[in-house]
Amino acid sequence: MSIEIKISPNEGLYLKEPQDSKLGINIIKYSILMIDEYGFESFTFKKLAKEINSTEASIYRYFENKHLLLLFLVNWYWEWVSYLIEINTRNINDPRNKLRIIIHSFVSASKDNPGIVYVNESKLHNIVISEGMKAYHTKEVDKENSKGFFKSYKDLARSVSDVISEINPNFKYPFTLATNLFEMSNNQIFFAKHLPRLTDISGDTGEVNEVEEMLNYFVEKLLE
Template identity: 50%
Template sequence: MKVQLRVNMNEALFLRNPEETDLGKKIIKYSILLIHKNGFESFTFKKLAEESGTTEASIYRYFENKHRLLIYLVTWYWSWLEYQISFQTNNMADPVKRLRKVIKLLTTTVEDDDSTSYVNESLLHQIVISEGSKSFLTKHVGEDNKLHFFKPYKDLCAVIGNMILACNPDYKYPKSLASTIVEMAHFQNFFMHNLPSLTDFGLKKEEAEIVDFLNDLVFTSLNKS
């Protein structure tokens, strides 16, 4: 059985839906490759056009600017991850086990998923680590938020926040702890690889250590009487 996974994206993010055309899928595919390779700062629509065998003008027919495209990629990832979480924690009765699973999914390198042909989730995961924060750390975060660009991120955090409450209904900061887990799953990964003295994982550089740290952080907070 082959199932095709399709992520429902906010229509305000694009001018023309990239999922619906070959060119659109190429734009997504090569934007992931290019941003992963050279970083978001040096990424331009001109380079993307060359790489994907089209013209700058054509890309502007899909996305207003490169920042919108970044938000598109990042929120695609959050939506996809929330789906992965709901799929993989389905039928898990124990809320603690569910939360442990979530921490592992957030932290661990994802394998490329064949059910989404033009998106390389593994590269996208690394992009979200390095560039994800830039999607909201702007002066126009308020307007972008009004357009609901960050809904997938907020939804994911809300899901995690509810799992936290399922573990301990009396815990006072479920939302803040949820966003802390998500951000730290990525920041500790970035630090481990680039500024290792900011972590305790400089020697082995294994994601499993980040998982241990986050598990310790979260469950000591939730288990106190």
């Protein structure tokens, strides 16, 4: 017996649910591998089609364009992190403890989790670090936001901000701190890998542990 989890981002992101067919699952699986390997700009539906022995036109039946595919993947990641946070903090009452677990959940998410067969969570995390912000830094952000394409991230931010407010109800910036934990974590991991002069994270001991420690330190200082 195995328990199946299905993570379902907003329906408007795709033309046809990719997680329900062989081809759709291949699109998800190999787009993650290819975006991670070659980067988002040089990733194309044509190359993906070739990789999975399909055609461009077939992929276009699932996703309108590669931007929406990226947004789908990033949403999938946010949903997955939300799921991890939920199960990891279940039955934990102390909010400080909760926030520590939250931080561990998203920083180490890719390291110590089984997950879903067709999603390489570790590579998806790399994509979120390297390309994630491109999912919302576009001229269409307002239109897409009104369609609910960022709901997953907003829900996640809200649940983290609730914990922050529980720790210190007088703290004026719970949402900012919540989103900044995510953005800062991704940024500093990226810097440690590519622009080390911009960070104190060395990457030697495994940047992930260092980042986790750092985020906990920041949180402690800010909420004391």
